[in-house]
Amino acid sequence: FSLLLPRVLSEESHCVSEKADCPAPHKMSTTERTFIAVKPDGVHRALVGEIMARFEKRGYKLVALKMVHATEDHLKVHYQDLKDKPFFAGLVTYMASGPIVAMVWEGLDAVKTGRVMLGATNPLASNPGTIRGDYCIQTGRNICHGSDSVESANREIAHWFKSDELVNWTSAAQPWIYE
Ligand code: DAT
Ligand code: MG
DSSP, rough: OTTTTTHHHHSEEEEOOOOOOOOEEEEEEEETTEEEOOOOOHTTTTTTHHHHHHHHHHHHHEEEEEEEEHHHHHHHHHTTTGTTTTHHHHHHHTTSSSEEEEEEEESSHHHHHHHHHHHSSSGGGSSBBBHHHHOOGGGGGOOOOSSSSHHHHHHHHHHHGGGSSSSOOOTTHHHOOOO
C-alpha cells in the first residue's frame, strides 16, 4: 500500500493514455465529470438511493449533490436543445412538478458510461440491468437524466452547481478502482 500512496496523493488527475486498450487515449481522464439527476418521478418513487448506489458501487466518485425544486425557467435552459420539440412544454412541467436530486459523478469515461448505466431514453428500449430498464416504462417518466457529451456535461454542471459546490477530494478506494 505504501507504494500506492505517493501516486494517489500526487496526481490530481491521471491520464491513462499509455494504456493500449484505451479506445480514445487522448481524451480519457479519470477526472471526467457528468451531470446525473434523479427526476421528480424517481424521487417520488423512492429510487434516489438505488440510482446513487449504481454509480457509487460502479466506482464513480460523487463530487456534488443537492436536492432542488427547479423553476420552469431553470429547466428551459437545461433542456434548451429540445425547445422546438412537441414534448418540450410537458417535459418542463413534469421536471418542475417536484424536487430533483442533482449530482455530479466523476471518473473514467463518466459521461458515456453514465448514459449506458441509465439506459435508452425510451425505457421500453432499455436493457434490463440499466436503471431505466429496471425501474420505469414510459419516456415521459424515465426517472433519471445523464449528460450526453462532455460539452453538455460541462454546461449542465455549471447550470446546476456553483463552482464551490463541486468538491475536490481523493477517494481512499482510488487505487483499488484504477491501476
Ligand atoms: P435523454 O434524457 O435520454 O438524454 P433527450 O435528451 O432526447 O433524452 O430528451 C430529454 C427528455 O425529454 C427525456 O429523458 C424524456 C423527454 N422526452 C424525450 N423524447 C420524448 C418523447 N418523444 N416524448 C416525450 N418525452 C420525451
Ligand atoms: Mg438528453
